[in-house]
Amino acid sequence: MSQLPDSEQYEQVEAMLRDEFAGIHPAATVNRCVQAAHHGALEVTGHAPASLVERIARKHLRVLATAAAERR
Numbered sequence: 001m002s003q004l005p006d007s008e009q010y011e012q013v014e015a016m017l018r019d020e021f022a023g024i025h026p027a028a029t030v031n032r033c034v035q036a037a038h039h040g041a042l043e044v045t046g047h048a049p050a051s052l053v054e055r056i057a058r059k060h061l062r063v064l065a066t067a068a069a070e071r072r
Helices: 007-020 025-047 052-069
Strands: none
Touching: 007 025, 007 052, 025 052
16 A cells, blocks of 8 residues: 555545445545544654554544444
């Protein structure tokens, strides 16, 4: 993934996570989590490689899925 420009890497991360969480979260939620992960990584570490953004966003999405399941 590192050979692509950052914007394309983030688009790939979003697409992969949309597929992974299809039926659990709408695409807009996945996109917001990726954006939040990107901004959070920049604030905390000063850089936001796609691999870090992916890991953070995936954790956010898992937590949201757990919280939604507990409300049922």
